[in-house]
Amino acid sequence: MLNPVAAHVADSSPGADREAGGVDEHQRFSQRIGETLALLQTLFAPQRRIVHAGDAIYQTGERFVHLYVPNSGLFKLLNLSCDGREQVVALKFRGDWLGFDGIAGGCYGCDAVAMDTGEVWAVRYDELLACCATQPGLLRLVHEAMSREIAHDRDSLMSVCTLPADARVADFLRYWAESLAKRGLRTDQITLRMTRAEIGNYLGMTLETVSRSLSRLARAGLIEFAAKGRREIRIPQQQGLADFVQRSLTPPNLTLQ
Amino acid sequence: MLNPVAAHVADSSPGADREAGGVDEHQRFSQRIGETLALLQTLFAPQRRIVHAGDAIYQTGERFVHLYVPNSGLFKLLNLSCDGREQVVALKFRGDWLGFDGIAGGCYGCDAVAMDTGEVWAVRYDELLACCATQPGLLRLVHEAMSREIAHDRDSLMSVCTLPADARVADFLRYWAESLAKRGLRTDQITLRMTRAEIGNYLGMTLETVSRSLSRLARAGLIEFAAKGRREIRIPQQQGLADFVQRSLTPPNLTLQ
DNA sequence: CGCCACTTTGAATTAGCTCAAATTCCGTGG
DNA sequence: CCACGGAATTTGAGCTAATTCAAAGTGGCG
Numbered sequence: 001m002l003n004p005v006a007a008h009v010a011d012s013s014p015g016a017d018r019e020a021g022g023v024d025e026h027q028r029f030s031q032r033i034g035e036t037l038a039l040l041q042t043l044f045a046p047q048r049r050i051v052h053a054g055d056a057i058y059q060t061g062e063r064f065v066h067l068y069v070p071n072s073g074l075f076k077l078l079n080l081s082c083d084g085r086e087q088v089v090a091l092k093f094r095g096d097w098l099g100f101d102g103i104a105g106g107c108y109g110c111d112a113v114a115m116d117t118g119e120v121w122a123v124r125y126d127e128l129l130a131c132c133a134t135q136p137g138l139l140r141l142v143h144e145a146m147s148r149e150i151a152h153d154r155d156s157l158m159s160v161c162t163l164p165a166d167a168r169v170a171d172f173l174r175y176w177a178e179s180l181a182k183r184g185l186r187t188d189q190i191t192l193r194m195t196r197a198e199i200g201n202y203l204g205m206t207l208e209t210v211s212r213s214l215s216r217l218a219r220a221g222l223i224e225f226a227a228k229g230r231r232e233i234r235i236p237q238q239q240g241l242a243d244f245v246q247r248s249l250t251p252p253n254l255t256l257q
Numbered sequence: 258m259l260n261p262v263a264a265h266v267a268d269s270s271p272g273a274d275r276e277a278g279g280v281d282e283h284q285r286f287s288q289r290i291g292e293t294l295a296l297l298q299t300l301f302a303p304q305r306r307i308v309h310a311g312d313a314i315y316q317t318g319e320r321f322v323h324l325y326v327p328n329s330g331l332f333k334l335l336n337l338s339c340d341g342r343e344q345v346v347a348l349k350f351r352g353d354w355l356g357f358d359g360i361a362g363g364c365y366g367c368d369a370v371a372m373d374t375g376e377v378w379a380v381r382y383d384e385l386l387a388c389c390a391t392q393p394g395l396l397r398l399v400h401e402a403m404s405r406e407i408a409h410d411r412d413s414l415m416s417v418c419t420l421p422a423d424a425r426v427a428d429f430l431r432y433w434a435e436s437l438a439k440r441g442l443r444t445d446q447i448t449l450r451m452t453r454a455e456i457g458n459y460l461g462m463t464l465e466t467v468s469r470s471l472s473r474l475a476r477a478g479l480i481e482f483a484a485k486g487r488r489e490i491r492i493p494q495q496q497g498l499a500d501f502v503q504r505s506l507t508p509p510n511l512t513l514q
Numbered sequence: 515c516g517c518c519a520c521t522t523t524g525a526a527t528t529a530g531c532t533c534a535a536a537t538t539c540c541g542t543g544g
Numbered sequence: 545c546c547a548c549g550g551a552a553t554t555t556g557a558g559c560t561a562a563t564t565c566a567a568a569g570t571g572g573c574g
Binding site: 077079081083084085087089090100101102103104105109110129132133139140143144145146147148149150151153154155156157158160161162201202203204245246249 | 334338340341346347357359361362397400401402404407461
């Protein structure tokens with residue numbers, strides 16, 4: 001199905017156990033995603049689609065028909081305002097749902113774009129609803145996904161509103177690593193599939209600030225760049241990033257050099 | 258039921274027709290809220306609760322059992338991070354749903370607090386689900402509410418990330434007025450039920466900046482303070498605020514004096 | 515009347531932005 | 545295989561929007 005990288009590999013770094021959501025919780029999460037996908041496959045034989053970096057799964061204004069669930073790959077949601085502003089508002093991974101925002105208005109409210117090669121499964125919303133009538137677990141599952149999305153969007157807002165730039169970047173990396181860990185993917189070495197400009201757009205800062213923040217985090221030893229290419233980042237210990245976010249809050253803003 | 262202020266009063270200001278979502282669309286929206294509440298009443302005879310400013314409808318970590326729908330009043334959602342940060346992440350009005358964020362984890366993820374006197378209806382989530390099995394319209398309605406919430410959260414994020422402070426405040430006022438208009442409430446004279454500190458917290462800026470922005474907007478004639486008390490604000494024309502947001506975006510950031 | 519919480523406004527400071535230049539990376543074609 | 549060119553990144557320097565700190569001013573309410 002998808003590379004089932006042993007979950008015990010993902011969190012072998014020291015300090016991983018202290019984190020909220022330890023190894024076993026991640027394993028459970030990953031397992032549930034697998035079950036979800038299996039269930040979808042059984043019930044719908046969903047249309048599978050291979051996508052490549054840059055491909056749009058759906059676009060703003062397009063008529064809402066399907067919800068999409070990535071089986072692999074990374075995806076970004078781009079919100080477009082009528083006045084031309086454009087912003088990355090969410091990142092999506094395997095097992096997440098894309099397209100909920102289209103239910104209310106009958107049209108998708110943003111663009112969903114693949115950030116690398118992956119596979120998405122398309123499920124017709126009307127079929128899904130029909131099926132929910134007989135499959136009680138399915139509805140619960142969908143509601144949980146929507147609920148999680150709402151909760152996460154609020155956390156994003158809080159992050160943007162309350163954290164200084166460096167902490168925002170640190171939290172972004174931490175969240176990315178955690179998302180991978182939850183899906184049983186390796187987190188010791190992660191590849192950012194976004195340019196500095198995109199990260200900055202997502203976090204509400206300029207590309208230069210992102211670059212500087214990353215440099216500072218690296219200087220502080222919280223991350224390491226791969227020998228070649230600055231898209232590859234090593235995170236010695238995720239807890240280090242979490243701690244840094246904490247520290248940047250304590251009254252006398254003890255930032256690093 | 259609730260003060261059904263004639264909708265035609267709400268939008269008597271010039272320029273209202275040019276706005277996205279004119280008078281009739283607002284009227285339709287308001288009508289649907291009425292129908293929703295009527296439906297809930299019929300199906301559940303929901304527990305009604307009168308609340309006063311400052312009352313908590315539910316609190317972070319509390320066991321999730323009910324969803325709540327305000328019949329009247331204004332409410333704020335406060336997100337609390339484990340590290341003590343606190344942020345207003347959403348405002349809720351009559352007909353909105355509160356508590357969706359609790360579905361996924363079984364506990365509410367934020368505090369819901371009344372901002373003035375109002376009435377909320379409590380609906381047990383399990384009863385709601387059970388009822389959805391026989392009432393197809395009900396499920397659609399709930400999903401639309403969740404979908405709208407997701408879409409709006411993203412708009413909030415975009416606003417915080419892409420707009421300068423003055424525009425953010427203007428957009429906030431515009432949204433507030435629009436929310437009232439959509440519910441058939443008067444918008445020519447609105448009463449902010451938040452302190453400058455709360456508004457600032459919601460918009461990701463300090464109370465001083467909010468105060469200064471309001472003063473600038475007033476100086477520019479886009480809003481007017483009531484003779485007494487600076488919580489009362491008159492909005493001569495909503496379109497003026499929308500235009501101001503636009504203007505603050507155009508390349509050479511043409512802000513007001 | 516007087517307290518207290520909220521608001522406004524000013525002045526100084528700063529985090530993050532803008533502008534600019536140098537560097538690195540990577541794909542393409544010779 | 546290497547040279548070339550464009551895109552992404554880094555870093556510096558100066559600037560500016562917004563914050564912090566401070567001091568009045570205002571209104572509500574016991």
